[in-house]
């Protein structure tokens with residue numbers, strides 16, 4: 275069995291698969307290891323993404339992994355005010371709800387077609403270092419311990435972000451920067467089949483409740499609550515269940531699937547590279563701190579990482595200096611936006627239900643034709659400049 | 670730390686939140702290592718309420 279590669283990718287999520295694909299395309303010998311028995315399962319996602327994010331990462335939309343096309347979004351305040359964004363005029367940038375278990379497999383299949391090897395049921399359990407350089411991972415393949423060596427290891431292990439921490443890059447989070455989530459796939463609902471809905475305020479402290487349509491009368495109905503706002507174990511599920519019971523469009527539904535998960539809502543990591551190691555996707559904490567969306571960012575970071583790794587293979591140099599272009603590429607593409615949205619999150623956290631009602635009420639007259647955090651912040655800046663003054667230069 | 674295998678949904682939220690990086694999710698089995706300092710964060714974070722501190726009820 276071959277145990278030495280140019281690049282070893284740990285984790286076969288969207289970020290890992292994109293890295294593997296682009297590195298292999300440039301001629302790197304790539305192994306991607308995934309600890310679970312199936313790529314894309316079990317689900318830990320609400321599956322919303324916008325077409326622009328996919329396009330930026332060079333991923334053409336394939337109907338086979340699209341669950342629903344979105345016509346717009348509704349932002350609902352605690353008192354029931356609704357800010358509606360109709361995307362019908364917005365052209366190619368509108369949202370999609372994915373079928374993640376198919377999407378993740380499609381991304382991994384692209385990596386395989388580019389030449390990457392994939393091992394399932396293979397968990398990284400530690401990194402191997404020589405001095406300050408990562409030279410491989412200790413892994414368990416179907417329980418059997420082994421050492422895998424590589425020019426560069428890619429930490430694509432998602433929210434768990436253990437590979438980076440084993441190597442010495444601190445990606446640990448404060449409680450105020452973690453959202454814990456619970457979601458049902460529900461059916462027999464009476465919600466709108468093509469609108470994504472976001473319900474904010476004390477019904478989901480520090481986070482929101484979402485309804486993302488999955489076609490017909492089915493939707494992902496979930497909640498994220500900021501960890502620092504949790505009092506008792508299991509609170510997050512309690513918040514979701516009590517909302518569902520109260521909302522007659524949801525209380526008539528029944529669950530088909532339940533899932534849980536953690537999401538970072540932090541500023542991006544200070545270090546995304548070291549000698550022989552590169553961090554992509556959730557493991558680098560590049561999730562949008564307002565929406566909790568990480569698919570598009572992970573795909574783009576993976577593309578950058580794969581391309582840079584391809585160049586490193588040709589130069590046979592995986593030093594931090596040689597990986598630096600990756601750090602610059604992703605920071606140029608998203609760091610300002612991540613900081614801005616983190617600051618917005620910190621601010622909105624402090625607002626009472628009454629203030630949120632007022633904000634959504636005045637926004638409902640605004641004409642926003644694309645549902646992006648940026649567009650919403652622009653509308654807030656026009657109507658409530660006091661809410662964004664700490665970070666207005668980033669809007 | 671005690672994990673209820675009936676409640677655990679294998680989501681990894683506790684793993685990524687543990688300040689000590691002391692938890693490992695082996696597909697569906699949670700393993701805690703000696704770096705755990707019993708800070709209790711994972712107990713609070715777990716969306717399924719599946720973790721308990723030993724000796725506490």
Ligand SMILES: Cc1cc2nc3c(=O)[nH]c(=O)nc-3n(C[C@H](O)[C@H](O)[C@H](O)COP(=O)(O)OP(=O)(O)OC[C@H]3O[C@@H](n4cnc5c(N)ncnc54)[C@H](O)[C@@H]3O)c2cc1C
Nearest residue numbers: 285287288289309320321322398432535555556567568569
């Ligand atoms: C409830 C919930 C709802 C969400 N909703 C949305 C949404 O609507 N839109 C959006 O854009 N984002 C959403 N996100 C975030 C999104 O799921 C992530 O940003 C995205 O999956 C990140 O991709 P990734 O490739 O970085 O990591 P992941 O998709 O998490 O993939 C990491 C992979 O690494 C594997 N792995 C971990 N450790 C190891 C190891 N030691 N050895 C081998 N393999 C390992 C895991 O099994 C996993 O398959 C949501 C997250 C949650 C929890």
Ligand code: SF4
Nearest residue numbers: 677678680681683715
């Ligand atoms: S957070 Fe809870 S449900 Fe998720 S893996 Fe840990 S113990 Fe299991």
Ligand code: SF4
Nearest residue numbers: 687705706708709711
């Ligand atoms: S108690 Fe604290 S240190 Fe121990 S496993 Fe839980 S989060 Fe980690």
